[in-house]
Amino acid sequence: MEGGSASTLSNDDNLVVSSEDSSSPTENGLELRLTLSLGRKGFRDCRASQANDDSSSSSSSPSSLSSRASVTAGIKRTADSMAPTSGQVVGWPPIRTYRMNSMVNQAKTLAMEDPQQVNRNTNDATKMGSSMFVKVTMDGIPIGRKIDLNAHKCYESLSNALEDMFLKPNTVPSTQETDGRLETRLKILPDGSSGLVLTYEDKEGDWMLVGDVPWRMFIGSVKRLRIMKTSEATGAAKMNL
Amino acid sequence: MNYFPDEVIEHVFDFVTSHKDRNSISLVCKSWFKIERYSRQNVFIGNCYSISPERLLRRFPCFKSLTLKGKPHFADFNLVPHGWGGFVQPWIEALARSRVGLEELRLKRMVVTDEGLELLSRSFVNFKSLVLVSCEGFSTDGLASIASNCRHLRDLDLQENEIDDHRGQWLSCFPETYTSLVTLNFACLEGETNLVALERLVARSPNLRSLKLNRAVPLDALARLMACAPQIVDLGVGSYEDEQDSESCLKLQAAIRKYTSLRSLSGFLEAAPHCLSAFHPVCHNLTSLNLSYAAEIHGSHLIKLIEHCKKLQRLWILDSIGDKGLEVVASTCKELQELRVFPTDLHGGGNTAVTEDGLVAISAGCPKLHSILYFCQQMTNAALITVARNCPNFIRFRLCILEPHKPDHVTSQPLDEGFGAIVQACKNLKRLSVSGLLTDQVFLYIGMFATQLEMLSIAFAGDTDKGMLYVLNGCKKMRKLEIRDSPFGDAALLADVNKYETMRSLWMSSCEVTLGGCKRLARKAPWLNVEIINENDNNRMEENGYEGRQKVDKLYLYRTVVGTRVDAPPFVWIL
Numbered sequence: 001m002e003g004g005s006a007s008t009l010s011n012d013d014n015l016v017v018s019s020e021d022s023s024s025p026t027e028n029g030l031e032l033r034l035t036l037s038l039g040r041k042g043f044r045d046c047r048a049s050q051a052n053d054d055s056s057s058s059s060s061s062p063s064s065l066s067s068r069a070s071v072t073a074g075i076k077r078t079a080d081s082m083a084p085t086s087g088q089v090v091g092w093p094p095i096r097t098y099r100m101n102s103m104v105n106q107a108k109t110l111a112m113e114d115p116q117q118v119n120r121n122t123n124d125a126t127k128m129g130s131s132m133f134v135k136v137t138m139d140g141i142p143i144g145r146k147i148d149l150n151a152h153k154c155y156e157s158l159s160n161a162l163e164d165m166f167l168k169p170n171t172v173p174s175t176q177e178t179d180g181r182l183e184t185r186l187k188i189l190p191d192g193s194s195g196l197v198l199t200y201e202d203k204e205g206d207w208m209l210v211g212d213v214p215w216r217m218f219i220g221s222v223k224r225l226r227i228m229k230t231s232e233a234t235g236a237a238k239m240n241l
Numbered sequence: 242m243n244y245f246p247d248e249v250i251e252h253v254f255d256f257v258t259s260h261k262d263r264n265s266i267s268l269v270c271k272s273w274f275k276i277e278r279y280s281r282q283n284v285f286i287g288n289c290y291s292i293s294p295e296r297l298l299r300r301f302p303c304f305k306s307l308t309l310k311g312k313p314h315f316a317d318f319n320l321v322p323h324g325w326g327g328f329v330q331p332w333i334e335a336l337a338r339s340r341v342g343l344e345e346l347r348l349k350r351m352v353v354t355d356e357g358l359e360l361l362s363r364s365f366v367n368f369k370s371l372v373l374v375s376c377e378g379f380s381t382d383g384l385a386s387i388a389s390n391c392r393h394l395r396d397l398d399l400q401e402n403e404i405d406d407h408r409g410q411w412l413s414c415f416p417e418t419y420t421s422l423v424t425l426n427f428a429c430l431e432g433e434t435n436l437v438a439l440e441r442l443v444a445r446s447p448n449l450r451s452l453k454l455n456r457a458v459p460l461d462a463l464a465r466l467m468a469c470a471p472q473i474v475d476l477g478v479g480s481y482e483d484e485q486d487s488e489s490c491l492k493l494q495a496a497i498r499k500y501t502s503l504r505s506l507s508g509f510l511e512a513a514p515h516c517l518s519a520f521h522p523v524c525h526n527l528t529s530l531n532l533s534y535a536a537e538i539h540g541s542h543l544i545k546l547i548e549h550c551k552k553l554q555r556l557w558i559l560d561s562i563g564d565k566g567l568e569v570v571a572s573t574c575k576e577l578q579e580l581r582v583f584p585t586d587l588h589g590g591g592n593t594a595v596t597e598d599g600l601v602a603i604s605a606g607c608p609k610l611h612s613i614l615y616f617c618q619q620m621t622n623a624a625l626i627t628v629a630r631n632c633p634n635f636i637r638f639r640l641c642i643l644e645p646h647k648p649d650h651v652t653s654q655p656l657d658e659g660f661g662a663i664v665q666a667c668k669n670l671k672r673l674s675v676s677g678l679l680t681d682q683v684f685l686y687i688g689m690f691a692t693q694l695e696m697l698s699i700a701f702a703g704d705t706d707k708g709m710l711y712v713l714n715g716c717k718k719m720r721k722l723e724i725r726d727s728p729f730g731d732a733a734l735l736a737d738v739n740k741y742e743t744m745r746s747l748w749m750s751s752c753e754v755t756l757g758g759c760k761r762l763a764r765k766a767p768w769l770n771v772e773i774i775n776e777n778d779n780n781r782m783e784e785n786g787y788e789g790r791q792k793v794d795k796l797y798l799y800r801t802v803v804g805t806r807v808d809a810p811p812f813v814w815i816l
Binding site for chain 1: 315317318319320323355375378379380401402403405429510511533534536537583584585616641643645674698700725726
């Protein structure tokens, strides 16, 4: 099988070397380009319909698109699988995370100065290279982590991801406190059962409980997250009152 | 040469500093191998898993400087999950146990811990230089150890790392008697900075040449710092917000006028653009300018600044400069060698972005240009062909068209011909990144013409295995090949297994390679580590029975002399 493709390769080499006009496509090449343009057109049509429909629940995913568009693993799996656009693909455009975070933070700073910009910038943050990393710290663990909020569309998904990050055995450095908590879910609303509560610092510097406001509003105002022990959270709440 | 005593030969070797040359020297004969071994001062290891610290020490017992790189390049873009590897701890421990007099440690994309930094700071009396690029896993506590214990520290250079900022007092950990600082770069620290400690440190560092501040250093502090360090060559301004503080602005202007040695300027993380004019008096000496984090500097303020920078060799900028701005660069910066244009608006539709016209203007105006990284929304074959004609001296050419699969926006053709012209004209091309709509044809050109190419980055390109085969067969000097979201599969992967012995590494993600193909490769090439990175439950790959044909999410393979690594996390499967 491998041998077959190698000999085809050498044929192509000879073709290219011997042809007078290197820009004239061989018949195969022409076919290829025709197929490509058909494929491309389909891709563009799909994208055009995508651009008109802002809601994320559009599921016009043409599975008949050329194989390139169906490259699966590179595309973030959302509940509604959409054709790839530059705003949806993991790790694209190829910009260092550090720089990406810096851009998102700058957008937020501008948003703080102009309240009317908040919605626009929230959209920007959502679309900006599909990354919106915020710091997450958990009491008792010295080194913080970062989580991409744009990878989630709801609180439950966020909660699950944080649980994976902090409570799974092979990712957490061994501390006594975590041993008994492997099965607990990280409750967003404090009901006391897990002993942990998720809080966030908003753009005004206040620490709030995660889950009170709609997700979009949360995304627009969250600066960082902290997983606290319930007892401490209650204490802090009492102090705020 | 055999008639000379070893000391003389060693002295001659001292003039040979490049790693490649020293490697060549060591192959000439046994005696040269031995002399070179004991005299090698700087060791460069491009993949920390290709060799072990013990073997390194056996070969080079006397080195002073070590450069280590850990994660693959695509880790920069979140394609490598957290915990994959690249831990520097075993290296520091092994070096600490040995008698190596380590003076310099340079790490890129590695996981560093506070414990490691503390061990480092205590183990090497003459330690002078710590350079960390894109690293993670440590906090300012680790920096405090370095500051406290490294009596002879000259360089502390932290570039774009993820550092947990405990807002501690690491800057005040430098002893009062410590005066040997030459480089201090903490621009990537997020938290507040002890300004008093910083000023005192700078004031007692007469050798300070490079100072890069984080955003927590406001304008008035900057003015004071600059006033006591006029010998600085490389300055990274932190926050440059002018809160209507005219006294600070005046102090700053006075300080800047003394900055006759300044050659490199960066930062401006939060900037009030109208203050930029304070720097105009020193612009004519600048050789390097990095405004790629200065989102608030654009338009006429930016242009005015650049118009003063006639000696610029290196420029990193945001695409808010626009094509018109690039034309100004082209007509002003005749010494320009390296240009990087980063995007500000990632979801398209920005009308201030740069286009192919900007790139053509630069290529026409800057005859010394040899390195470019250019993010843009659109490109044409005609433009690339013109660029190739104007600039046949490219060593690094990285073009990133933001939308995957985007064709020539005028002709709707793939960009094969454009990139083909680049590789054909640029005979010294060592690094290439391609983007836009590309067929197998572009890889045919690359394989044919890019004879010096060492690193190639491919994304959303090609049609069949032939594309990858053209590259593997043609580019004899290929060292690093990284591919994502392209339809290359087992046939290409397995065609020439020995090729991988001549390369440092191969990365393929979201391609068409299967588990069966990877297993076959691993069997044929036991001297390779073939890693399958599967963030989803790894075990499912075995269970469903179609494992041979199951597509592999991420494949990373690299040559190694020390076999399978022992620190791989559960989601990494080494075949």
